[in-house]
Amino acid sequence: xxxxxxxxxxxxxTHLLAQEIGSWNVLDVRKNTDKVISYQLEVQLRSLKxxxxxxxxxxxxxANYKYNDNLVLSVLMGKHNTFSDxxxxxxxxxxxxxxxxxxxxTVQRFGFISLDNRYRIxxxxxxxxxxxxxxxxxxxxxxxxxxxxxxxxxSNEFFLAIGGSNSTFEKNRFLxxxxxxxxxxxxxxLNFLNQIDNRKNDESGSNFIQLVNIINI
Numbered sequence: 001x002x003x004x005x006x007x008x009x010x011x012x013x014t015h016l017l018a019q020e021i022g023s024w025n026v027l028d029v030r031k032n033t034d035k036v037i038s039y040q041l042e043v044q045l046r047s048l049k050x051x052x053x054x055x056x057x058x059x060x061x062x063a064n065y066k067y068n069d070n071l072v073l074s075v076l077m078g079k080h081n082t083f084s085d086x087x088x089x090x091x092x093x094x095x096x097x098x099x100x101x102x103x104x105x106t107v108q109r110f111g112f113i114s115l116d117n118r119y120r121i122x123x124x125x126x127x128x129x130x131x132x133x134x135x136x137x138x139x140x141x142x143x144x145x146x147x148x149x150x151x152x153x154x155s156n157e158f159f160l161a162i163g164g165s166n167s168t169f170e171k172n173r174f175l176x177x178x179x180x181x182x183x184x185x186x187x188x189x190l191n192f193l194n195q196i197d198n199r200k201n202d203e204s205g206s207n208f209i210q211l212v213n214i215i216n217i
Contacts (some may be wrong), residue, residue, distance in 0.1 A: 022048045024208040029215045036066045047088075048205045054088045055205070057081050074103040075121075096128040109135055110159070112145040118157075131148075134163040135170065141196040148183045171197040177210065 006061050025045045032038045040062040048053040051130035060078035067073055082096040084090040103120040118139040141155035159170040177191025195205060 002025045017158075020207055021050055022046060022053070022205045022208045023051045024210040026210065026212040027215075028212065029217060031203045031217050038066070040064065046208065048085060050209065051088070052088075055085060055090070069104055070108065072105045074101075075107070076101040076103060085188075093128065093200070095126060098125045098127060099123065116141040116143075132205045133161065136160045136162055139173075146178070151179050151181075153177055155178055169198055171195060175210070181214075185216050187216075188212065189214075 058080040062115040066191040082094040101122040101132040106115045120137040122135045139157035161168040179189040191210040193208045
């Protein structure tokens with residue numbers, strides 16, 4: 001499968017969905033200090049239309065502990081801002097949020113296929129409302145090797161608000177795409193992401209073309 005051809009096809013398809021598809025951009029810089037400890041700095045920028053109407057940004061710092069080849073434990077801290085619809089970073093800000101999370105990620109490999117499960121619990125502090133909320137997230141993923149450097153990938157993530165008298169379904173994210181490991185320092189991903197959101201005061205938008213750049217230093 002030609003990765004460049006796939007990129008062209010996916011980008012061209014955005015013209016057919018110009019009114020409904022947004023952009024989801026991720027830059028992830030990773031640093032391994034030894035065989036078990038690593039760190040990540042991730043920046044995200046999202047728009048409700050294709051590189052137009054930017055409405056969301058976030059920055060996250062993650063510390064990872066590799067317990068073994070199948071289990072990684074992580075601590076995350078991040079700042080998340082959601083802006084009003086209708087333009088680029090329109091005010092008033094819908095949510096001004098600081099988030100801290102605990103995460104466990106597992107992976108099992110079966111030949112050219114790998115399965116991963118990610119479990120995360122988040123504490124969300126909404127600065128503008130002086131409100132603390134909690135959420136659980138579970139993501140199931142599958143990757144299959146297409147060539148030496150390219151993998152097809154699929155994932156589905158479920159979000160559940162917890163605390164108070166009831167647990168509430170918040171959103172679901174479905175992703176399908178390709179990732180290309182260019183070399184040991186750089187990886188690029190091109191995905192289609194669909195989001196079903198049940199919250200009125202959270203990020204809006206349903207369909208996105210996602211571009212992920214991962215740099216290992």
